[in-house]
Amino acid sequence: MELDEVDERLVGALQRDGRSSYESLARLVGLSRSSTQARVRRLLDEAGLRVVGAIHPAVLGMHQLGHVIVETDGPAGPVAQAVAALEETSFVTTTAGRFALTAELRSADMDAYARGLARIQAVPGTRSVQVMTYRQIWKDPYFPPGPLQSPGPLDGLGLDGPDRALLERLRVDGRASFADLAGVSGLSSGATRARVLRLLDAGAVHVGALVRLHPVGRTHTVGFALTVHGAVEPVAQKVVELDEVDCFATGMGWCNGIGTIRAGSPAEAFDTLERLRAESGVRTVEAWTHLRAVKEEHDLARPITGVTVGDGPLPVTS
Known part of the structure; x- marks a missing residue:
């Protein structure tokens, strides 16, 4: 399905806020409410756009995150x-470039993280694995920026059964109505609305169009890794100012920072890479093109049960 400029603007708006009202979307694109609603419905039904609630890793008890690149002996598909x-991988893509595939790991702690890396290294066909362990997320459309730590800012949120039910429903359908959400939470519509806004404001969940690994339309997705001279923070602050940089994290390992560019054309992606190369403090830039998504955000399939958050474990309900 070919998307026009209006469709692209709607996708961008829904990525930023998947629960935007049709009225606000209509004002953004300059169409009537009914035309805008029809456009969004077409994107969902025909273009394969998904609007989901991405659960913050800390809600699932995962505080250790990182990125791995894998070189293979032979075909990349079976390894991917x-x-x-x-279970430790949250997304996996095959790539064009020096690497055969990339993946993100999410684990509760360093021991679990190390076990996940060992499992990747043991996969038949894996030649080498290079790792960058995240210390700080600087920009991400699905999670609030900040250092990765435990205890963290979400640990005092004190999620209960209704919160858990709301998160379960939102990650399947981010645009579910408050009436629908009230039905699964067992609360009134007003109380449900307040709970959802609290979860969104706290960063426990971000509702947005899931386009990082399954781009909709003409978007080109390019990964990049930076090494820097001296301090990382000043470089990171400049990198995240680039609109085309979709996400960026810094840490320890084979590089100092790793991120993703989402651009409308190969030329635009190249221009962004050139701006990164020209940035003061940047030593090297390595880039690759994401070709095929093998796995997406694994919180879509992982039940939110028995996970300790805030004041105690989330209750398991039938």
Whole structure:
């Protein structure tokens, strides 16, 4: 399905706020409410756009995150499928460039993280694995920026059964109505609305169009890794100012920072890479193109049960 400029603007708006009202979306694109609603419905039904609630890793008790790149002996497909089958991986893509595939790991602690890396290294066909362990997320459309730590800012949120039910429903359908959400939470519509706004404001969940690994329309997705001279923070502050940089994290390992560019054309992606290369403090830039998504955000499939958050474990309900 070919998307026009209006469709692209709607996708961008829904990525930023998947629960935007049709009225606000209509004002953004200059169409009537009914035309805008029809456009969004077409994106959902025909273009494969998904609007979901991405759960912050800390809500699932995961505080250790990182990125791995894998070189393979032979075809990358079987290795990517095996890596995607590991519960520690949150997304996996095959790539064009020096690497065969990339993946993100999410684990509760360093011990679990190390076990996940060992499992990737043991996958038949894996030649080498290079790792960057995240210390700080600077920009991400799905999570609030900040250092990764435990205890963290979400640990005092004190999620209960209704919160858990709301998160379960939102991650399947981010645009579910408050009436629908009230039905699963067991609360009144007013109380449900307040709960949802609290979860959104706290950063426990971000509702947005899921386009990082399954781009809709003409978007080109390019990964990049930076090494820097001296301090990382000043470089990171400049990198995240670039509109085309979709996400960026810094940490320890084979590079100092790793991120994703989402651009409308190969030329635009190249221009962004050139701006990164020209940035003061940047030593090297390595880039690759994401070709195929093998696994997406694994919180879509992982039940939010028995996870300790805030004042105690989330209750398990039938």
